[in-house]
Amino acid sequence: TQLLExxxxxxxIQEGENLTVYCNSSSVFSSLQWYxxxxxxxxxxxxxxxxxxxxxxxxxxxxxxxxxxxxxSLHITAAQPGDTGLYLCAGAxxxxxxxxxxxxxxxxxxx
Amino acid sequence: KAGVTQTPRYLIKTRxxxxxxxxxxxxxxxxxxxxxxxxxxxxxxLFEYFSETQRNKGNFPGRFSGRQFSNxxxxxxxxxxxxxxxxxxxxxxxRTGGRLNTEAFFGQGTRLTVV
Numbered sequence: 001t002q003l004l005e006x007x008x009x010x011x012x013i014q015e016g017e018n019l020t021v022y023c024n025s026s027s028v029f030s031s032l033q034w035y036x037x038x039x040x041x042x043x044x045x046x047x048x049x050x051x052x053x054x055x056x057x058x059x060x061x062x063x064x065x066x067x068x069x070x071x072x073s074l075h076i077t078a079a080q081p082g083d084t085g086l087y088l089c090a091g092a093x094x095x096x097x098x099x100x101x102x103x104x105x106x107x108x109x110x111x
Numbered sequence: 112k113a114g115v116t117q118t119p120r121y122l123i124k125t126r127x128x129x130x131x132x133x134x135x136x137x138x139x140x141x142x143x144x145x146x147x148x149x150x151x152x153x154x155x156x157l158f159e160y161f162s163e164t165q166r167n168k169g170n171f172p173g174r175f176s177g178r179q180f181s182n183x184x185x186x187x188x189x190x191x192x193x194x195x196x197x198x199x200x201x202x203x204x205x206r207t208g209g210r211l212n213t214e215a216f217f218g219q220g221t222r223l224t225v226v
Contacts, residue, residue: 033214042115042201042217043154088154092213098167099144099213103153 002027002093006102014110016078021087021105024071029091032072033099034063037086079109113138115204117218124225129190132221136183136204142166143185144215145177146201154201160185192225199223 007022023032031050035043047056049065049072056063060083062075076083086106090099116135124130136143144167145157156169160179177187183204189196199222203215 031213035215040199040220040222042203042220043215045214045216048214090215098156098159099215101154101156 002029002091002100004089004091004100004102006087006089006105008105009103010106012108012110013079015080019076019079019107021074021076021107022071023073023089023091023102025091025100026070027091027093027100028069029093029100030069031092032065032069033090033092034072034074035088035090037088037104038084043086043088079107081109081111083107084109115202115216115218117200117202117221119221120219121222122224124192124223126192126194126225128192129188130192130223132187132189132200132202132223134185134187134202134204134218136185136202137216140204140206140216141183142205143179143183144203144205145185145187146203147171148199148201148220149197157187189223194225197223197225 004025031048033048034046037043047063052067052069054065060077064073086104088104089102118133142161144159146154148154157171158165158177159167163179174190179185199220201217201220203217205215
């Protein structure tokens, strides 16, 4: 069974600080996606990483896929209150089309 | 292009009743997945339909069922509702032509409250 573990589960920091969220597994994924969900809404796709070692940037957000395609990280520089939300990672396994979801990291950025 | 539409947005039902939720995927998307989300539980996968066939199923009791129509619209049904079924039910559509097409686009969800 493929599992994705996210850490930390909860993070509350001041505006302007940097942070990193992790998504780890013992399994290999063909691709990994990051989503952000705001209260009462569905998750919204932020990025998909496909190649081991790949780094993608989305403004102040930097996403990295591990060389072995078993883990990923999300780094936010100079966090802003608008970054507040639940960050979810999801991996596409090799055996079927079902996404494997992490439990999420709840991020609160205080002004 | 229109996003994923879920109806209704909010629903209050009594224990023992049944409920049907609807999801219209993005045009051209043939895969529809359903998830249950409760506070602190993340997304729990219910099932996935592709071209009117259930292709994957999560670990939920038989009270939870679904179907997909020829136009890719999907419905989810929960019978004999229990208090623990109160949750946000999310539908996600994807193109799913292969491993690289599993990106999910979510609707706003249906907030179900069982009293």
